[in-house]
Amino acid sequence: MTTTVPSPAELRTALAADPVIAVVRAPHIPDAAALCSALAAGGIGWTELTFTTPEVTTHLARAAEAGHPVGVGTVLTAEQAREALDAGAGFLVTPGLRPEVAETAHRAGAPVLLGALTPTEVATALDLGAAAVKIFPAKSFGPGYFKDLQGPYPGVPLVASGGVNAGNAADFLAHGALAVCAGTDVVPPAVVAAGDWAEITRRAKAFTEALRPA
Template sequence: MFADRVVCVVRAPRLPDAQALCHALADGGIRTVELTFTTPDVLRHLRSAADAVAPDVVLGVGTVVSADEARAALDAGARFLVTPGLRPEVAAVATAAGVPVLIGALTPTEVLQAHEAGASAVKVFPASVMGPAYLGALHGPYPHVRLVPSGGVSAENARDYLDHGAAAVTAGTGVVPPATVAAGDWAEITRRAREFVAGW
């Protein structure tokens, strides 16, 4: 899931066609997509798209905060899970199923706890508060921990995060604005995805 070095997280009040969204992102060069539990009926969307977009798109679910949500997401076809903070119970479900999990953390202590809980990578959130150099600092004591900055990553600064050691970066509303997703403007989303990855 780190091949393209970008994960696109989708938060929208309405998702008219999850398959079309995934294909629009893939056409723009982003092939790892994270739907979230903040989107209404996310599991229905996941079920409708998971098989149809594979293997071109790796589709997962984020904002997972409980073991029950983790199991439900996996049953619906999620190929990876993402938590907003330290959720060892989610990590346990993912690890038992052999599915990658990105655990949210910010401080050095939280990063270590996330790693020890079994995180495939640690989602550094909110990355914009600390900036790209913070990732380089974290790699001092944790050189082997994969770090994925999330929150405030843009086409303008993504390269800087990668240069400071990010395993991947998270694209958000800059690529998938909620209103654009809700309107089903897939051509615009493809354009934004292409622009996001153009620098690398």
């Protein structure tokens, strides 16, 4: 695979410069490489495919072979982690604390974003060596929650996921999120399944433009 696996520090630096990850949950992806290219054309360089999509490792391999920075989310087991890394994943993402996934990623030298919500879970994710901590569901707690977490955990790399859209993404970044996850606001399942890449690019542009200062 041609995907370069960044170190945790390299991933954090890259996310700080390019702070949007498109999270794709679709029943079908006709061309994963074309999907990633459409997102990149709209200004989103990071793509997270998920194990909720059938044959995700096949899609991952095609995107990785084309050289796109692509990872896999909803990783629940060590076996899934190994499958994703073997297929070319540049990073792994979990919906919650998954120690065996973290251990598998560390053995492979790959960064992992562990899901958490409470301050205790954030501490556990850091103890498990997370490159960044994914806070889910972000919208339910709002941007202010990220500022609150920076109190006991100054500088902790937090990623906002769940309900993030063009209207609130900038607020999450302004309140301490390192990066945000763009879901159906950018990659609606039906649009992805239809292979409407021009619409994906349009949505990605709208999302990234909303992050720029007025």
